[in-house]
Amino acid sequence: MSLATRLRPARGAAIAVLIYLVMYLVYAISEASATSVFAITNLLDNTIVLAIAAAGLTLVVLTGEFDLSGIGVIAIANVVVATTSVGILGWFGALVAVVLIGAAVGLINGWLVVGLGLQSLAVTIGTMIACEGVALVILAAPGGEVSDTVANGLTGDIADVVPVAAVIIVGVLMLWFVFARTRLGIAIYAVGSDENAAGLSGLNVRRTKLLTFVLAGAAYGCAGYLLSAQTGSGDPRASNTFLLFMYAAVAIGGTSLAGGRGGVFGSVVGAGILTVMQKMLFALGAASFYTSVFSGIIMLVALFVGNLSVLRLRRRRRGGAEWQSATPRP
């Protein structure tokens, strides 16, 4: 368990898993077909875009920065896949293209934040708007066509039992657990926890932040690719509602928006919660607008429980000053 202690026990993520299981249980009880392969595949398909986007966002949030550019990148990726995956680039070329586009946007974000010292919130609002504009330039109205290889290959089941989405999610989580043990992974936590101390400890704060923006951008590109597979077409405005859900997934998953605590695992579960909740409420026959009420409440509960330990820690640390005697100790 040395790894777990090193990265601080992820209490928030554990709570998120618990909430997920409870909701899934309620969903499974009230909807008989919920445990079928078809229903599970459908659930995971609905989750995966948000999960991958939130995973990318988590990296930036862990360093203590903001990144709102995600939905812009997803929009560009979606229209690029819809206009090029059938034709010039093919399914693989389109994947490479959207990952590169995402990384490039991340590089711009990172350079503006790290190189010029601008505030990440403002910078990424700017790039988000610009990216959404670019998406409209590429494809002015919903349309286009997504290659069947993408649309079918990423949404079905392998041998009719294992959902492709499950394989991707497991892959992402494994990638994360490996990544968290790299020097860069540790540096991300260190920078988010105390930037000054990280710098004095010899870590390269600027490089670390720049890389997280680039990695996050690439993840948004992948999320856009998966979104295209789900919808089968291009829509420059398809990702409009995503932004707050990405942040909600990160927060519900126990990652501190101030940086330094949390992880991708929690965010993926957080994305899962937001999706399974819709299914659960639908199965219970609740009107759709209750979903928002519930999402909000769940986020607040997750924040409250996740912060209990922080509050307690803060109280414990409030000791008096240490004794300093001007004379040597007797």
Next chain:
Amino acid sequence: MRPLVLQVDDLAKRYGATIALEDVSFALNAGEVCGLLGENGAGKSTLVKALSGVVSPDRGEIRLKGDRFRPTSIVDANRLGVSTAFQELSLVPSLSVATNLALPDAPKNAIGLVSGRELRRRAEATLADWGAADIRPSDIVDSLPLGVRQRVEIIRALARNPSVLLLDEPTSALSDREWLFGLIDRVLKEGVSILYITHKLDEIRRLCRRCIILRNGQKVLDQAVSEMSNDDIFRSMAGRSAVEQFIAAPSAARPQDVPALEASHLTGEGIEDVSFALQPGEILGVAGLEGHGQGPLFRALVGLHPLRGGRIAVAGTARGLHSPRVARAAGVVLVPEERKTEGIFKDLSTIANISVPVIRRVSPLHFLNKQRERQLVEQVIPDVDLPEHFLPLPITDLSGGSQQKAVLARALVVGARCLLLFDPTRGVDVGAKQSIYRMMRAFVHDGGAILFYSTELDELVHLCDRCLVLYRNHIAGEVSGGALSQELVLSLASGQAAQAQPIAGGSP
């Protein structure tokens, strides 16, 4: 003559209009500890940062073992053989001790991952090697007490096998100084050179043969320690005599009057049945080792810490002081412990920092009248020796001592009758300390009352009329007048003389 290791020539650095270092030159020999003294803002930290690669000097040259030394980063400085234990501690709070010790380049295993087991194994070996086997490598740094964190910080600097070690106030939170002194003796034998920054003269005398004193960014003294008296050193640091440091003044206490602040049987978390009466004109000291209830007590008196029972009376009237605002209205003002986070508003000017509690009084029709604000503030700043030209400056441009003067001026401007001072001279230079002492004397002379906690025993002994000693959250004893000595306070505070003197009197 031992070989020269570090040579600094005409080093200069300025930040905007502030000259931090001006043509500082000195040399450091192998196997030598050299003390570095100076008031806050004298340039010690800038010198340390320039040597450790955090800031680059504007002019001047540093030579390390004869080669030009221009570190581009702290990693570069480490590589070249200079490592630093910083005063503000450079440990990452959310990571474990083991990971912190391994930064920035944690050991990787065959497939390029950082191995938790390897990290812990190395950390265990390092900690044991430096006499800190009691620290657990897997503990997260921000769950550790400050003193333990400081030990880890020191060990990390030592473990990099430097040829030059910079220790910046390494004992500020340390409970066992002998541990550090032992390590210093050990690395000296290996030929390491140490620059030792401190405020504490006894440490300089214990460790250093030579010391350098900085004042206003310039080197004013570089001399053998044995040739200097404490007064010589104080005088060089402050630029004037420090003999008047403690003016013996007759007590202004009026024991017959109604107590300015009276607490009876206060109980709460960290407070066990604490009672005292603070008379007008009195400086009542509070002593206690770390975590013996002084923090909760001071906060509880202005409603920042919940009380389960007890009664507080201000000037004879029972009051529920359940918030600092109510306390302030009753004339009771707390000057808190953490100046940076609880004392100052760092984005405001100095004058705004002082006038903030009385802003209503100088804002007819809700618009601030700058002239009236200034008039009001100018009435109190002479009491704390805060120069008038500091008022328009951002408070963060001021030295720690001047910031503290501003915080005290804010307490005075509301017309407080009872000040609760929690370690007001911590991190404050000698000159500012004297100003604070003078202000305290003048305040009680005019009939005010002060409850005064300090981590420095000699302050308590010299300034207070009486002193309450806390031990395990209750008052272990009270000493006053002639009986007030550092030895007695210390023995009460460590629980040794718990039964001896329940109330003043007698000699130890």
